[in-house]
Amino acid sequence: MASDSSLKNLAGMTPGELRTHLSSAGIEEDYGTKLLYWIYKRSLKRFDDIDNIPKSVIAKLKDHFSPGLFGPMSSVVSDDGSVKYLFRNPAGLLYESVYIPDGRRHTLCVSVQSGCRMGCSFCATGDYGWHGNLAAAEIVNQVLSLPHNITHVVFMGMGEPCDNTDEVIKACNILTAEWGLAKGRTNITVSTVGIMSGLKRFLEETQCNITLSLHSPFPEERVEIIPAELLSPANELISVMKSFVIIRRRRFTVAYVMINGINDTDRHLDALKTLLSGSGIRVNLIPYHPLVDDTCTSSSHERMMYFKHILVTSGIGASVRRSRGSDVSAACGMLAALNRTTQTNNSNL
Numbered sequence: 001m002a003s004d005s006s007l008k009n010l011a012g013m014t015p016g017e018l019r020t021h022l023s024s025a026g027i028e029e030d031y032g033t034k035l036l037y038w039i040y041k042r043s044l045k046r047f048d049d050i051d052n053i054p055k056s057v058i059a060k061l062k063d064h065f066s067p068g069l070f071g072p073m074s075s076v077v078s079d080d081g082s083v084k085y086l087f088r089n090p091a092g093l094l095y096e097s098v099y100i101p102d103g104r105r106h107t108l109c110v111s112v113q114s115g116c117r118m119g120c121s122f123c124a125t126g127d128y129g130w131h132g133n134l135a136a137a138e139i140v141n142q143v144l145s146l147p148h149n150i151t152h153v154v155f156m157g158m159g160e161p162c163d164n165t166d167e168v169i170k171a172c173n174i175l176t177a178e179w180g181l182a183k184g185r186t187n188i189t190v191s192t193v194g195i196m197s198g199l200k201r202f203l204e205e206t207q208c209n210i211t212l213s214l215h216s217p218f219p220e221e222r223v224e225i226i227p228a229e230l231l232s233p234a235n236e237l238i239s240v241m242k243s244f245v246i247i248r249r250r251r252f253t254v255a256y257v258m259i260n261g262i263n264d265t266d267r268h269l270d271a272l273k274t275l276l277s278g279s280g281i282r283v284n285l286i287p288y289h290p291l292v293d294d295t296c297t298s299s300s301h302e303r304m305m306y307f308k309h310i311l312v313t314s315g316i317g318a319s320v321r322r323s324r325g326s327d328v329s330a331a332c333g334m335l336a337a338l339n340r341t342t343q344t345n346n347s348n349l
Contacts (some may be wrong), residue, residue, distance in 0.1 A: 012136045016324040027057060027064075036179050106150050118160045122257060127336060151185075155190045163195065165202070175344060199212075199240065217268060252281045285308060
């Protein structure tokens, strides 16, 4: 990380932004292509590692810029091989990401905010509170700074993508652009509780997969879990998703965390079928992970498989997500930066 706040970070810049800043610094714009390569393909952390730009230009770069990439401050490894990483950005904000290996698939679950202000009842991040948005550079940095060959990126960590729409869309574009990380658009998934304006922008301005956190097909129940239901009802969000032409291989999904005796009844299943019938929207059934002092428990595996069977035989794609990283509080809904002392001590950095 740059110690001088006057230096501009190259990470997070687009080609146009980089050319503008290079020109302002008296550096030929043509070096922008090489710098993009070093930042996004080689995860540059020191300008001295560049071997195809003159040293005189490197000296100018040091005077005006920082690569802007930095590693995590700590990590913890799950018994199943998942790794949870804790980051702290230059402003002192804490946030987490989770690496999930699964055969040839290497997924990174990234955060878009430090904490969250959606107030969802089952989410530890919400209990942590909201501390600030992450810039696109800090979102992409989570992918670039880790020692893994990441094949898939899911925006399912701390924070709500629709509450930081500009930076998340920019991060998606950097991840998928040829000049950026060149990840396949269908390997990027944005997960949201649903804010209508943000959802429409993700549908229109990216080609990435979209997952809507549903958790109940009944508005009066969903609002108890996800307060955003009041302003952006799920049935309206799903109507927009239904009306949007799905391009080849792009996937729309609803996430459904299954809680024993709460949202796993036949009544819920019938309503879920009615809501999604003929839409092409899939259902991802997720085990519930209780928080501290929580009396709720997850639906049984048998019940989840029953839901899947009925949905599939009704023509609705469905899958049961295998729980990963729960022993290190890295599973769905469990991310919350626990080092609050560090957050407080660095809040004014």
